Amino acid sequence: MKYKIVIDSCGELLDRWKTDEKFESIPLTLTVGGEDIVDDESFNQAEFLEKVAQCPECPKSSCPSPERYRQAFDCDAEHVYAVTLSSNLSGSYNSAVLGKNLLSEDKPEQKVHVFNSCSASAGQTLIAMKIEECEEAGMDFEQVIKTVEEYIQSQNIYFVLENLETLRKNGRLSNMKAFVASALKIKPVMNGTPEGTIAQLDQARGINKALVKMVDYVVENAKDSAEKVLAITHCNCASRAEIVKEEILKRIEVKDVVVLDTAGVSSMYANDGGIIVSI
Template sequence: MNVKILCDSASDLSKEVQEELSIHSVPLRVTINGEEYEDGRDISPVEVFQKMRDGGAPKTSQVSPQAFEETFLSFVKEDQPFIYFAFSSELSGTYQTAKMIEQDVKEKYPNAKFDVVDTKAASLGYGLVVMRAAEAALNGDSYEEVLGIGTYHATHMEHIFTVDDLEYLYRGGRVSKTAAFVGTLLKIKPLLHMEDGKLIPLEKIRGAKKVLKRMVEVMGERGIELENQRIAISHGDDAETAQKLADMIKEEYGYKEIHIDLIGSSIGAHAGPGTIALFFLNEPYK
């Protein structure tokens, strides 16, 4: 029996990709204007971004223990081995909750075969990890091989991104109010990356054109065998800029296929509309 791959909605994988690769996703939750929604199920990212533009301040919450228990048991009772690749533990309590439920389920079902893995990744960086593991699973690779491939890609996934408005990062506690005000005033575009699952400021760049150029440069400095791997760009309802970045990458590195998709509601609630994020490996693709 092939391994089943599970993830959560912070992977920003479209329903089409999930269906194509037989991926099961559990939703985080988003609360905005007093209403709670399941990310990707009863509210779309575009709706969330529009509400944010209109002044809404969304909050997110992790996958509930009940949802994990129901999901895990549904596979365990069918003797279906699975691996849940989780959203970075540094950005959400979802991984910790899943580990708690894993322990409970394995106490009741000691022969259950499944693992909960902290990817230390987010958005399509996380999504690329899940896609690669799902491809290996569909290929009939062994449980250990799928786990190893997924873990390897998670360990070596680079996240390079910028936001359109520092106010959203301020609301999320990522920058100070003064930094947000001064940055907006001077049209400074922050370049950020992920380090051991945490969001870390990388550089401050003045001007939108320069920040895209710098993203392409950083990709060249950090990426390994770019022509042999899958690259992804996610965006906060700004497909035009995402495509512009993709064209710059293709021109610079001769790359042909780049996966572009919307940032989901749970990530977008903190990054805001206009966010552009780039994902690639800093070691060879496996």
């Protein structure tokens, strides 16, 4: 096997990757009311969202161990790449780097690179797609790393959520001003910063108006869009995702579009009805 792509479970897998040995998802663990839920192929989004809605405590996530990453990296692939959640949002990146270092003690010849996505969810999916594209084009290991790191710097991610409580209570909005407008149904338009933190771009009254503003930001900042893939991830709101896709495609041309339902970690943070867009 020439290459392998390891992606932590905040990044959604394309359907074709789920049966491809070149791809492996490393699960985070979600905790709701004292119950641990492994974010793997057994994850049931509907059950999870119901448990979150019924639990007074905020759900939490814990990252994979360095040993779990080491096991994933220890394979017969010539080139191994990992794509993790932003290091400013999770310990997954540091854990993967430790896993790489553990493996290098036993197999110093194994080529492994860990990408800090500076993103999450759909952003990670697109990064894995870029790695795949580079490898299939026959690039060497160092060239893939350089190309993908540049791609990460050019990537934009935006999201509109029905509910910010999980992000707020888990300290992921530390750089944002306190958000207390929920009674007015004010919905913020959020984005990922180049450093991989979360910022508020704008806000609107009601989710539909917020989505319109998000689409405006996507279109305005999408440079060279015809050469890029658009990814839309939704939490239990496929029709909303379809509307967002159609509105974006009315205004810009893209190379391809993928629309995915959130896996566990993204479901936890996006909450029911959340939309994430990356390009």
